[in-house]
Amino acid sequence: MARRLTQQDIARMAGVSQTTVSLVLNNRADSEVRISPETRQRVLRVIRETGYIADPAARRLAEGRNRILGVFTYEAVFPATSADFYHPFLVGIEECAEEVGCDLLLFTSARASGGGRRRIFNEDSRVRLADGCVLLGRMVDRDDLARLIADQIPFVSVGRRDDAGGPVPYVGADYPTATRALVERAVRLGHRRLVYVGTGGGAESTADRYAGFRAAVAEFDVEGLHLAPDVSDLLDAVRDTGATAAFFEEQADAVLFVQAAKERGLAIPGDLSLVTLGSATRPVHTDIDFTGFLIPRREMGRRAVELLTGVIESGGTPQELLPCELIEGSTLIGR
Amino acid sequence: MARRLTQQDIARMAGVSQTTVSLVLNNRADSEVRISPETRQRVLRVIRETGYIADPAARRLAEGRNRILGVFTYEAVFPATSADFYHPFLVGIEECAEEVGCDLLLFTSARASGGGRRRIFNEDSRVRLADGCVLLGRMVDRDDLARLIADQIPFVSVGRRDDAGGPVPYVGADYPTATRALVERAVRLGHRRLVYVGTGGGAESTADRYAGFRAAVAEFDVEGLHLAPDVSDLLDAVRDTGATAAFFEEQADAVLFVQAAKERGLAIPGDLSLVTLGSATRPVHTDIDFTGFLIPRREMGRRAVELLTGVIESGGTPQELLPCELIEGSTLIGR
């Protein structure tokens, strides 16, 4: 590999010192440092002619900055399987990274040598190459989080915000508010007995939805029931509750439910209103125009990068919940 | 930002020199270099306890390697608009990168300061941070290519393979062979008059398809006609040719064509057989089971990374066309 151009080479050609080249490049105009216009032009000309570009590694080493943002995911970023969960986040992340002039480093090598799940800190982690990083994924390793905090590596977690021996900077979706709004809408439409279909626990994202549901039914003083999505006959189970509106944690479950309802003569939304709490994590294609809300994934990605640049520059532990856009839809009607 | 651990720190803690730490880390066992088992263990223990990780920038500077592969695209990698062109390539790239233990650097900042199109070499390009890079995109800048070659930066182009003052390493799809195979199939089924619908020129990918078509009709001694896809009334135009089978360069055009045919009472494939030459670049959703072929995008991504690692290690200018899988489909029948 032909040795590439260095500032030393440029300096030689322009008849100045390497220092001068560096100063011109970073066009410093401090009172401390002075370069005559002629010299500056001469150096710039050589740089232009040779197409010299500074070595990013050396740069990073010297000044500690890179304009590279790391992106870490616990699963493959580009899942072969689905129309995928990560994609919208990445769209937002890329957009914003482009705006702030940063490149993205995807930690694809992170799968530990053991072949197990991905870990941020493996033997030769390249995390530190980036100025900071965005964490994506429903299951973030607590030890990794703790380590990030301990090492004071700037990062922002998207979605997850578990505490890990210290506050975690994050961008999330405001599920409680969105869920509350949907409950309110149902109540306004005359529903008095609602059922929540979903795990209601586990990941924060689902726990949040359920908590929002619970708080809202209490606030509006209506009946709020809960059903696990994996009961043997969900259709009957929902019917038995006597609820007039069902809130589905998972859109995929709602799709199956509608399928079953159609087969067994239950009219949606005539006999039962349906609400979905956010877009599907499991891929599903449907033409049903569910009433529900959109998780602002793209916006979350964007915001994560914005916050990250802030953290990199001035530290802090930003925590933000982004509003979900409500979808009018046609599966929730008055009764 | 708390200063992070360095080999110097580890050395101090273990009571050895920085050199020793480095040697232990790269566990060199040359006859030139000897470390006693006790010392080695002591150093390793400190490393384990502190969780020390080498600074990738310093590493890169010293040894010139990074295990980072750059990925350059002329458009956004994650287009907000479509179920997107790049995705399958990226799936393959990521898979293979993970296997070879490399991280991926996406040059998202590459949009030149002018706000114009992306360029690989802008003022502070981070290209050199990577050991080499994969180029994606239908339109690769010739100057960029020339520069990559001149600077001897290892790279592999996916799809494009324009000459740029020197041979370009690439992975492509074997359109000519696949197109020939489809023509052959049509001929075997009794078709004697075929029409190619598409630009037939411009990008290599389309030029290749048309060239394959031309060569095949010559080889099998049948009639081969050509129609631009944007004629005012494509349906009539195709009808007028008297062809019994139409080969569509773009699946999107074929979908529209079928639509029009249905409306105007032309039976597909009863009255006219249809063949599509590769999956859509414009996103389109259809349930039609077209006869045609699949562009092995994912495999191309994989292979590009494989070839790139080869180039990085031992140079060369690999050039490969990957076979396209034929799709039996139901739009091409005998007559």
Add this chain to the structure above:
DNA sequence: CCGATCTGCTAATACGAATTATTACTGGGC
């Protein structure tokens, strides 16, 4: 006309890891 200030630039060093050259020590052979 001598010190003070200003101007334009460079030498030296730091950054963190890898590598090369070199030193300190131990035993063994004669």
Add this chain to the structure above:
DNA sequence: GCCCAGTAATAATTCGTATTAGCAGATCGG
């Protein structure tokens, strides 16, 4: 007692850029 081989480790240098301190020469004030 001296030289040599072998072992274990270190000092010094390298990579390319950024920064700090400082050095000549010119200009100015008194």
